[in-house]
Amino acid sequence: MKIELEDILWVDEVLQGKTESFSHIVDKYKDKVFSLAMGMLKQKEDAEEASQDVFIKIFKALSKFQRKAKFSTWMYRIAYNECISRLRKNKVPMVSVENTFVQSLLSVEDNGEDWQEVEERSKLLHKALNKLLEADRALVHFFYFESLSVDDIARITEFSVSNVKIKLFRIRKKLHKEMVPTNNNVLINE
Amino acid sequence: MCSLTNKKDTGMDTNPNFSEQEFDKELRELLKSHKQEKVSSDFTEMVMNQLESEKVSVKYKAVISSRVLFLIALSIVTLVVWVILQSGGSSDSSWTLPSFSVSPFLEMLGHWQQTLVSFWQQQFLSSSVILSLLGLLLALSIHYIFLAVLKNRAIKKVDQLYCL
Numbered sequence: 001m002k003i004e005l006e007d008i009l010w011v012d013e014v015l016q017g018k019t020e021s022f023s024h025i026v027d028k029y030k031d032k033v034f035s036l037a038m039g040m041l042k043q044k045e046d047a048e049e050a051s052q053d054v055f056i057k058i059f060k061a062l063s064k065f066q067r068k069a070k071f072s073t074w075m076y077r078i079a080y081n082e083c084i085s086r087l088r089k090n091k092v093p094m095v096s097v098e099n100t101f102v103q104s105l106l107s108v109e110d111n112g113e114d115w116q117e118v119e120e121r122s123k124l125l126h127k128a129l130n131k132l133l134e135a136d137r138a139l140v141h142f143f144y145f146e147s148l149s150v151d152d153i154a155r156i157t158e159f160s161v162s163n164v165k166i167k168l169f170r171i172r173k174k175l176h177k178e179m180v181p182t183n184n185n186v187l188i189n190e
Numbered sequence: 191m192c193s194l195t196n197k198k199d200t201g202m203d204t205n206p207n208f209s210e211q212e213f214d215k216e217l218r219e220l221l222k223s224h225k226q227e228k229v230s231s232d233f234t235e236m237v238m239n240q241l242e243s244e245k246v247s248v249k250y251k252a253v254i255s256s257r258v259l260f261l262i263a264l265s266i267v268t269l270v271v272w273v274i275l276q277s278g279g280s281s282d283s284s285w286t287l288p289s290f291s292v293s294p295f296l297e298m299l300g301h302w303q304q305t306l307v308s309f310w311q312q313q314f315l316s317s318s319v320i321l322s323l324l325g326l327l328l329a330l331s332i333h334y335i336f337l338a339v340l341k342n343r344a345i346k347k348v349d350q351l352y353c354l
Contacts, residue, residue: 019241026234034229048229055237056244125220144217176213 007071014062026055029072032146033079039141040083040134050086054079069155076148077156080138087134121179128178136171143168258334265327273320 007028013021033054037047057078065074129137135157142148142156150168154161230236 020238022241023234023238026237030229030233030237034227034233038227044227048233051229051233052237052240056240059241121216121220125217140217140221144214145221147218172210172213175217 004070008067011062011065011071014059022055022059025058029075030055032072033075035145036076036079036138036141037083039137040080041086042134046086046090050082051079054082057082070152073148073152073155076142076146076152077158080156083138084135124179125175128175131178132171132174136167139164139167139171140175262327262331262334269320269324269327 007025010021010024014025030051034047034051037050037054038044041047041050054075058075061078065071129140132140139153139157142153143150148156150161150164153159154164157164159167
């Protein structure tokens with residue numbers, strides 16, 4: 001509740017002419033927006049440029065923020081649309097595993113005995129995520145990384161709730177297929 | 191066919207053979223346990239500079255809408271003009287409120303109302319009508335001005351509360 005109130009306060013301040021309050025919004029959400037952009041655009045430079053454009057667009061559209069949804073949901077929607085539009089415009093090609101966001105995401109820190117096991121699982125997840133479409137990786141980001149609800153994801157992506165559920169089911173099935181040994185795949189019923 | 195039924199609306203499958211909840215939990219843990227690449231340290235500064243350089247303007251929201259302000263101003267001007275016009279022909283140096291004939295209205299009222307009104311002086315009644323109108327306008331203006339002041343104070347207080 002405090003978090004949402006904080007967002008609304010900053011939005012109100014910016015709307016009242018206190019432009020510097022926008023820096024609080026940027027500080028708070030820059031990593032989340034960048035993380036999503038990396039997941040979809042894959043290249044750090046592209047992701048950073050897209051993130052900047054996202055915040056400029058958010059600033060320009062601030063007066064249109066209806067406050068019916070959470071500020072973060074509205075912001076993610078702008079970020080998601082920006083990334084989709086960049087992907088369409090540039091037709092960003094699939095890049096090699098070495099440069100992907102997925103790898104940066106999965107650069108395991110050596111901090112315990114389970115390191116090898118975690119690394120093994122991470123490699124499998126890495127491979128599986130790389131086989132997904134950019135838009136599907138955005139869904140993974142929203143659902144697994146940001147732990148957003150299906151309703152919020154539907155609002156961001158403008159898919160219907162049932163469509164999001166179906167997509168998540170398919171994504172889960174793909175990831176499961178990649179990460180679980182073949183003989184266990186029979187557990188996923190068609 | 192796997193069911194997509196989900197009571198908590200998380201998109202998880204409820205097929206008992208396939209522990210999707212555990213799989214989802216593992217995915218979440220795997221994703222969150224890894225170090226994420228972050229934006230450059232001067233990212234916020236770059237965005238703010240870009241806003242400054244482009245002089246991006248945001249549409250500011252006025253506390254009192256222009257329509258309400260216009261209505262208040264128009265009403266006050268109309269009343270003042272009317273008062274001046276009504277009292278303009280008077281040779282009396284002292285300013286008095288203009289007389290306001292209520293007889294047409296009284297005619298429309300029933301007999302009992304006329305009886306009630308007859309206790310009052312005509313001048314007092316006409317002055318009351320004008321004063322009431324002016325009072326209403328004044329109250330409306332004060333109401334809107336207070337709302338604006340209160341809103342600004344509330345924002346400042348919450349500002350201090352959260353050390354923004």
